[in-house]
Amino acid sequence: MEIVLALGIGVLAGSGVWLLLRPRTYQVIIGLALLSYAVNLFIFAMGRLQVGMSPVLSAAQAGNPTHYADPLPQALVLTAIVISFATTALLLVVLLASRGFTGTDHVDGTKEPQGHDRDPDREREEK
Amino acid sequence: MHWMDHLLIVPIVLPLAAGAFLLFLDERRRALKAAISIASTLALLVVAILLLEFASAQSPDAPALAGVYRLGNWPAPFGIVLVVDRLSALMVTLTSVLALASLVFSLARWHRAGTHFHSLFLFLLVGLNGAFLTGDLFNLFVFFELLLVASYGLVLHGSGIRRVKAALPYIVVNLAASLLFLIGVSLIYGATGTLNMADLATRIPQVAAHNRTLLEAGAAILGIAFLTKAGMWPLGFWLPSTYSAAVAPVAAIFSIMTKVGVYVVLRLWLLLFGSASGALAHFGREWLLVGGLATVAFGIIGMLASKSLARRASHAVLISSGTVLAAIAMGHASVTGTALFYLVSSTLALCAFFMLIELAERGRQPEADAAESKGASPAESDEETMAETGKTGFAIPATMVVLEISFLGCALLLAGLPPLSGFVAKFALLTALLNSPGPGAAGAISPASWALLVLVIGAGLATIIGLTQAGIRAFWQPQDRAVPRVRFIEIVPVGVLLLVCAILTIQAGPVMNYMQSTAQSIHEPSNYVHGVLTTSHGQSPADKGDS
Numbered sequence: 001m002e003i004v005l006a007l008g009i010g011v012l013a014g015s016g017v018w019l020l021l022r023p024r025t026y027q028v029i030i031g032l033a034l035l036s037y038a039v040n041l042f043i044f045a046m047g048r049l050q051v052g053m054s055p056v057l058s059a060a061q062a063g064n065p066t067h068y069a070d071p072l073p074q075a076l077v078l079t080a081i082v083i084s085f086a087t088t089a090l091l092l093v094v095l096l097a098s099r100g101f102t103g104t105d106h107v108d109g110t111k112e113p114q115g116h117d118r119d120p121d122r123e124r125e126e127k
Numbered sequence: 128m129h130w131m132d133h134l135l136i137v138p139i140v141l142p143l144a145a146g147a148f149l150l151f152l153d154e155r156r157r158a159l160k161a162a163i164s165i166a167s168t169l170a171l172l173v174v175a176i177l178l179l180e181f182a183s184a185q186s187p188d189a190p191a192l193a194g195v196y197r198l199g200n201w202p203a204p205f206g207i208v209l210v211v212d213r214l215s216a217l218m219v220t221l222t223s224v225l226a227l228a229s230l231v232f233s234l235a236r237w238h239r240a241g242t243h244f245h246s247l248f249l250f251l252l253v254g255l256n257g258a259f260l261t262g263d264l265f266n267l268f269v270f271f272e273l274l275l276v277a278s279y280g281l282v283l284h285g286s287g288i289r290r291v292k293a294a295l296p297y298i299v300v301n302l303a304a305s306l307l308f309l310i311g312v313s314l315i316y317g318a319t320g321t322l323n324m325a326d327l328a329t330r331i332p333q334v335a336a337h338n339r340t341l342l343e344a345g346a347a348i349l350g351i352a353f354l355t356k357a358g359m360w361p362l363g364f365w366l367p368s369t370y371s372a373a374v375a376p377v378a379a380i381f382s383i384m385t386k387v388g389v390y391v392v393l394r395l396w397l398l399l400f401g402s403a404s405g406a407l408a409h410f411g412r413e414w415l416l417v418g419g420l421a422t423v424a425f426g427i428i429g430m431l432a433s434k435s436l437a438r439r440a441s442h443a444v445l446i447s448s449g450t451v452l453a454a455i456a457m458g459h460a461s462v463t464g465t466a467l468f469y470l471v472s473s474t475l476a477l478c479a480f481f482m483l484i485e486l487a488e489r490g491r492q493p494e495a496d497a498a499e500s501k502g503a504s505p506a507e508s509d510e511e512t513m514a515e516t517g518k519t520g521f522a523i524p525a526t527m528v529v530l531e532i533s534f535l536g537c538a539l540l541l542a543g544l545p546p547l548s549g550f551v552a553k554f555a556l557l558t559a560l561l562n563s564p565g566p567g568a569a570g571a572i573s574p575a576s577w578a579l580l581v582l583v584i585g586a587g588l589a590t591i592i593g594l595t596q597a598g599i600r601a602f603w604q605p606q607d608r609a610v611p612r613v614r615f616i617e618i619v620p621v622g623v624l625l626l627v628c629a630i631l632t633i634q635a636g637p638v639m640n641y642m643q644s645t646a647q648s649i650h651e652p653s654n655y656v657h658g659v660l661t662t663s664h665g666q667s668p669a670d671k672g673d674s
């Protein structure tokens with residue numbers, strides 16, 4: 001089970017980082033969302049992976065913490081989800097404002113592609 | 128219940144309540160909003176000074192805590208605690224002074240430039256005070272997020288294409304850093320099983336060998352998140368454009384935001400990885416040192432290369448932050464004490480400087496900027512004019528005189544020249560560097576100390592060159608420009624901050640003693656740990672004689 005979760009977190013984090021470095025703002029936001037999924041899964045996994053552990057104390061077994069799922073990472077994940085949700089909403093508003101002001105969805109706010117995004121064929125046509 | 132028992136929660140709850148209440152008021156009732164905002168910031172300043180007095184009243188041998196506040200009255204490792212010691216009280220007081228100055232400055236015109244300025248400002252103060260007072264790692268994350276989100280709103284205040292273009296990378300970089308913060312915190316939790324800072328300090332020496340790599344990885348990733356906030360060299364490229372795009376009162380209060388990152392590094396590094404931590408003692412010291420030195424070097428280059436005053440000021444922020452980081456990394460209490468004095472002095476100077484820049488640049492005409500960028504110097508034509516007409520002088524308006532004197536004061540403070548507190552700070556820092564025992568040969572000065580010494584002096588030189596250039600362009604070049612219309616309420620905060628720096632110079636003895644005892648107490652965290660973990664009903668400033 002650990003390998004499945006680790007691969008899942010890895011794929012999400014890798015995709016998130018790749019998208020985060022892209023030049024279009026929408027890709028950046030999706031990248032941040034994927035990264036936050038990966039991080040939330042990671043926090044949850046820090047509570048140690050167990051199968052079939054109940055989260056609620058029962059009267060018969062109260063007092064033995066190894067029989068229960070760790071509640072603290074669950075609280076941490078909830079907090080992180082809520083905060084990421086709010087900041088994603090804020091970033092979306094800034095994205096829209098940037099799109100409105102600059103007329104383009106490039107992260108630098110410039111219309112011309114720079115760096116390796118430049119398309120040599122299109123530039124040859126335009127010359 | 129003694130009212131002083133709850134003094135520790137006031138810096139967090141008061142601005143929160145005031146900011147939330149202001150959201151219900153209509154945006155047109157500006158005078159009322161401003162009045163409530165000023166009143167709560169004044170109350171914050173009073174509370175902060177009270178906390179500072181309680182903290183400094185502790186003798187060096189007694190427990191260094193002025194108070195521990197248990198949220199929900201749960202005992203320490205399970206519940207979240209707020210802790211006031213000398214360092215926290217110092218930072219909360221510094222924040223209140225800067226907040227009052229920036230807020231008064233903003234009342235002239237900038238608070239009207241967008242909506243909800245006062246609420247966002249007060250929420251920023253909640254985040255700052257919470258980050259300085261908390262004793263729990265995840266609670267630190269929550270307050271960090273609060274102050275970051277408020278800062279996103281404040282950076283965008285005033286809108287406009289330049290600000291939104293600068294805000295987008297700022298937000299994305301800080302969101303990524305927050306995710307790294309979460310990864311680091313969860314790794315530390317996974318390795319040690321606790322999030323309380325004092326409890327971590329007791330558990331880290333006992334971490335099993337197979338968990339140690341997890342713990343080191345977590346601490347390193349956590350460090351990256353804070354060092355991004357502090358603007359350390361490869362992580363701080365977002366800083367100059369963001370700070371120069373923000374409106375003046377926002378840039379002024381942002382001068383403490385880098386110091387939040389520095390504070391957390393100082394607190395956590397010495398608490399968790401101090402000399403008593405066994406195999407993990409002084410973890411990451413070399414990286415912190417090299418990063419701090421590289422930040423100062425980058426700030427020097429930027430200070431000399433920048434064309435606009437606001438960018439020069441942001442590079443001065445980087446220089447200040449890098450110097451403090453490198454000084455902390457030396458690991459000696461005497462050097463840390465002087466670094467704290469330098470932190471206070473440079474932060475006050477930068478706050479005043481950001482406000483002053485906006486005032487000075489108000490009168491500039493766009494044509495003047497175009498002429499400067501082409502390198503034109505109108506000096507020759509003016510000499511001919513003066514020779515023709517026989518005039519020997521020209522009247523300088525009083526506004527310009529006041530602005531020039533303030534600019535001179537800020538430049539002296541930032542460059543570290545006498546007679547203001549910048550000089551005292553740098554002199555003390557260099558003395559402590561030369562007197563501290565190096566980690567290498569006994570009695571010899573380590574290469575790291577030499578490197579920091581050279582960079583600190585180089586930074587002073589670069590600041591003099593850069594600010595003199597900028598000051599001559601801003602004030603002494605006769606150009607067609609209108610005298611900036613400066614209101615009294617705008618120049619008073621600048622003057623008060625410079626006055627506080629002058630008082631820091633006059634009272635340098637007692638202040639430096641306080642800083643040195645602060646540094647001693649954070650380099651010996653056993654009192655902190657003992658105070659937090661063994662307090663039975665919460666320790667309050669009212670019963671400081673008990674434990």
